[in-house]
Amino acid sequence: MFFTKIIESMNFRNAFLIICLCVCSAFISAAKGYKYGKIPLEELAMTTYQNDTSASAVVLLKTGTTEFDYRSDGFGVASVFERRVKILTSDGVDYANVEIPFYKSARSNGTCETIFDIEAAAYNLEDGKIVKSKLSKQYIYREKVDENWNVVKFSIPNVKVGTVIEYRYKYSSNNPYSIDSWKIQESVPVFKSIYEVLIPAYYQYRFQTKGYEYIDCQKSTQSRAYDIRFNTGAGYINKTVNVPLNRLVFIADTLPALKDEPFVWCKNEYRTLVDFELFGVQFPGAIFEGYSSSWKKVKELLLEHEYFGAHIKGLSRLKNPFWGLQEQARLDTMDTENQIRSLFQILKSRMQWDGSYTLMSRTISEAIRQGKGSNADLNFVFLRMLSDANIKAYPVLICERDKGSLPLQTPSIDKLTTFVIVAYAPDGKAFYIDGSVEHGDINILPPQLMVSQGAILDLDRDQILDLTSVSKNSTRVNITAQLQPDGTLVGTRQSRYQGQHSSEFKSTLASKGLDTYKQDLEKNQQITITDMDLQQTEGLSSFSSEVVSFEKTTQVSGEYIYVNPMIFPDEPKNVFTSVNRKLPVEFPYLQSVRITVNLDVPEGYIVDEIPKSISAKFEDNKLYMSYVIYAVEDKVQLRYQLDISTLRISSQSYHQLKQFWETLVTKNNAQIVFKKIAK
Numbered sequence: 001m002f003f004t005k006i007i008e009s010m011n012f013r014n015a016f017l018i019i020c021l022c023v024c025s026a027f028i029s030a031a032k033g034y035k036y037g038k039i040p041l042e043e044l045a046m047t048t049y050q051n052d053t054s055a056s057a058v059v060l061l062k063t064g065t066t067e068f069d070y071r072s073d074g075f076g077v078a079s080v081f082e083r084r085v086k087i088l089t090s091d092g093v094d095y096a097n098v099e100i101p102f103y104k105s106a107r108s109n110g111t112c113e114t115i116f117d118i119e120a121a122a123y124n125l126e127d128g129k130i131v132k133s134k135l136s137k138q139y140i141y142r143e144k145v146d147e148n149w150n151v152v153k154f155s156i157p158n159v160k161v162g163t164v165i166e167y168r169y170k171y172s173s174n175n176p177y178s179i180d181s182w183k184i185q186e187s188v189p190v191f192k193s194i195y196e197v198l199i200p201a202y203y204q205y206r207f208q209t210k211g212y213e214y215i216d217c218q219k220s221t222q223s224r225a226y227d228i229r230f231n232t233g234a235g236y237i238n239k240t241v242n243v244p245l246n247r248l249v250f251i252a253d254t255l256p257a258l259k260d261e262p263f264v265w266c267k268n269e270y271r272t273l274v275d276f277e278l279f280g281v282q283f284p285g286a287i288f289e290g291y292s293s294s295w296k297k298v299k300e301l302l303l304e305h306e307y308f309g310a311h312i313k314g315l316s317r318l319k320n321p322f323w324g325l326q327e328q329a330r331l332d333t334m335d336t337e338n339q340i341r342s343l344f345q346i347l348k349s350r351m352q353w354d355g356s357y358t359l360m361s362r363t364i365s366e367a368i369r370q371g372k373g374s375n376a377d378l379n380f381v382f383l384r385m386l387s388d389a390n391i392k393a394y395p396v397l398i399c400e401r402d403k404g405s406l407p408l409q410t411p412s413i414d415k416l417t418t419f420v421i422v423a424y425a426p427d428g429k430a431f432y433i434d435g436s437v438e439h440g441d442i443n444i445l446p447p448q449l450m451v452s453q454g455a456i457l458d459l460d461r462d463q464i465l466d467l468t469s470v471s472k473n474s475t476r477v478n479i480t481a482q483l484q485p486d487g488t489l490v491g492t493r494q495s496r497y498q499g500q501h502s503s504e505f506k507s508t509l510a511s512k513g514l515d516t517y518k519q520d521l522e523k524n525q526q527i528t529i530t531d532m533d534l535q536q537t538e539g540l541s542s543f544s545s546e547v548v549s550f551e552k553t554t555q556v557s558g559e560y561i562y563v564n565p566m567i568f569p570d571e572p573k574n575v576f577t578s579v580n581r582k583l584p585v586e587f588p589y590l591q592s593v594r595i596t597v598n599l600d601v602p603e604g605y606i607v608d609e610i611p612k613s614i615s616a617k618f619e620d621n622k623l624y625m626s627y628v629i630y631a632v633e634d635k636v637q638l639r640y641q642l643d644i645s646t647l648r649i650s651s652q653s654y655h656q657l658k659q660f661w662e663t664l665v666t667k668n669n670a671q672i673v674f675k676k677i678a679k
Contacts, residue, residue, distance in 0.1 A: 057092030120167035211272025307360035336425035378435025473499035608675035
C-alpha cells in the first residue's frame with residue numbers, strides 16, 4: 001500500500017528509485033505475508049540481491065507441505081510444492097525451464113508417483129503495472145526417461161531479466177514408507193524455505209538435517225480424522241478414526257548459493273537438506289514392524305533381484321562365454337595376481353566397456369553378444385570367469401564418488417550405483433578390479449570408483465572396505481641437462497609412472513596418439529624433442545615409463561642466463577585462487593612426486609643467484625613439499641618432493657592450504673641466474 005501511494009503521487013521514474021532503495025527491508029517483510037499469486041511490487045523492483053550481488057537469480061520462497069491421505073488400499077503421501085524465483089540476469093532466465101522427475105515402478109504393485117495440478121506464471125513490471133503471463137496447459141509435457149522414471153517439463157512464458165516467476169504443483173504417491181528429502185539449498189541463493197510434514201503416529205520416521213546452513217525445526221502434535229476401511233472378517237466397513245499426527249516444520253533463511261568449486265567430487269554431499277527415514281510401523285493392536293535396514297538385508301534383497309542376484313547365485317546358469325580361451329591360458333603356472341590379470345585381459349579382448357556405470361545387468365546376454373556393455377555387465381561375466389578358475393571373489397557395493405558417499409547408518413539399495421570386484425589369493429591378499437578399467441591394472445581403479453566406503457557382498461561378513469589407497473601412485477623423474485653458453489639446454493628426462501599416474505599417462509597417449517602427444521608436450525614445455533622412448537604404454541600394467549631427449553631455449557640477457565632448474569615444472573600454477581572457500585578440498589587420490597635434476601653450468605659462467613632451499617608441511621604432513629638445491633663446482637643439483645597423503649582438506653584450513661600451494665608454485669617457477677666470467 002505504501003508503494004502504491006508513492007506511485008500515485010509521483011512520476012514512475014522517481015518512484016522506482018525509491019522502491020529500489022527500500023526493497024531490502026520491504027522484501028523481508030513481504031516474505032512473512034506470502035500468498036501464492038500475489039507478487040509484491042518490491043519483488044519486481046529488485047535489481048540485485050544484497051546477500052549475493054553476483055547471483056543470476058534468487059529463490060524468494062520455496063514451500064512444501066506433505067501429509068498422509070487415506071485411499072481405498074491404505075495410506076499414501078500427498079504434497080503441495082510452491083516456488084517463487086526472481087530473475088536478476090540473463091543467465092537466470094533458464095530457471096523458467098522446469099523439470100520435475102517422478103517415479104513409476106515398472107511392476108504393477110510397485111511405487112507409483114504422479115505430478116498434477118500444475119500452475120505457473122511470469123510477472124513483469126510494465127509501465128508501472130504488474131503484467132501476468134500464465135503457462136498454458138498445452139505446453140506441459142511428460143516424458144519417459146526409462147522403465148521407472150518419468151519427467152514433467154514446462155517453460156514459463158515471457159521471462160526476462162527482472163521477471164518474477166512462480167509455479168506450484170501437487171504430488172501423490174501410493175508409498176507411505178518413503179518421504180523424499182527436502183532439498184533446501186540450490187545453485188542460486190534461497191531467501192526463505194518452509195517445509196511442513198504431517199505424519200500419522202503409526203509411521204515412525206527419523207529425520208536428519210545435513211549441510212552447513214542452519215535449519216530451524218519446530219515440532220508439535222495434532223490429530224486428524226481419517227475414514228479408514230477395516231476388514232471385519234465378514235466384510236469391509238468404513239470407520240472414522242482420529243489419528244494422532246507428528247507435525248514437523250523446517251524453516252531456513254538467507255541460504256547462500258551452493259556453487260561449483262574445484263576439487264570437489266560431489267557438491268550435493270554438502271547441500272543443506274532434510275532426510276527422512278522410516279524405521280518402523282505400528283498400527284493399533286498390531287505388532288511393531290521394523291523397517292530400519294541393515295547391510296545384510298540390502299545384500300539379501302540384491303541376491304534375490306533378477307538383474308543382480310540371478311547372476312551371482314545362479315553362476316552355473318550364466319555360462320562362461322570365454323571358457324575356451326580361459327583353458328588355453330595355462331593359469332596353473334601362475335600366481336593368483338597373474339591369474340586375475342590374465343583372465344581380465346581375456347575379458348577385455350572380447351568385451352568393451354560402453355562408458356556407463358550400473359548396478360544391475362538387464363541384458364547381459366546381449367552385452368556378451370555385442371561385445372560391449374556397462375561395467376556391471378563386464379563384472380558379472382568376470383565373476384563367472386573367476387569362479388571357474390577357483391578364485392574366491394565378491395562384488396563390493398559402492399556409490400560413485402561424484403554421486404555422494406554411502407550412508408552407512410541407513411543402508412539402502414537406492415543409494416548404490418555400481419559395484420567393483422574384490423578377489424582373494426589363498427593367503428588372503430585382496431585384489432580389486434572393475435570392468436571399466438582400460439589403461440590401469442589390478443588395484444588401479446578409476447578415481448570415480450576409489451571410494452572410502454564399499455560394502456562387500458558376503459552374507460557372512462558385515463565389512464566396509466576402503467578403496468582409496470589400494471594403489472600406490474607416484475612419479476619419479478630424473479633429468480640430466482647441459483646448459484650451453486648460448487643459453488640452449490640439451491638434456492634427457494627419464495620418467496617412471498606408477499598407479500594412477502601410469503594410468504593417466506597411458507590414457508593420454510591412447511586418446512591423443514603419439515604424434516599429438518609429442519606436439520602438445522613440446523608446446524606446453526617449450527621444448528624441441530629430439531628423441532623419445534616409451535615403455536609399457538598398452539595393456540594392463542602398474543608401471544609405464546618415458547625417456548625424452550630435448551632441447552630448450554632459455555632467457556639470455558647480456559652477460560646473464562636465466563634458467564628454471566625444474567626445467568619441467570610439476571605445479572606451475574596455483575589452482576587455489578578463490579579468496580574464500582565454503583566446501584572442503586577433495587584430492588582425487590594419494591600420490592607422491594620425486595624429481596631430481598643434474599644441470600651442468602655452462603663453460604665460462606658461474607652461478608650468480610640460486611633459489612633458496614625450503615621444505616614445507618601442512619597439517620602434520622598431510623601435504624609435504626621439499627625443494628633442495630645447491631651448486632657444486634660446475635654442477636647444480638636439485639631434489640624436489642611433493643607428497644599428498646590425505647584426500648580431504650576442510651574449508652577451515654583453506655587459507656593455510658592456499659598459502660602452502662603458493663609456496664609450492666613459487667619454487668616450481670624459481671630461477672637460477674648464471675653470470676659470464678669476466679676475462
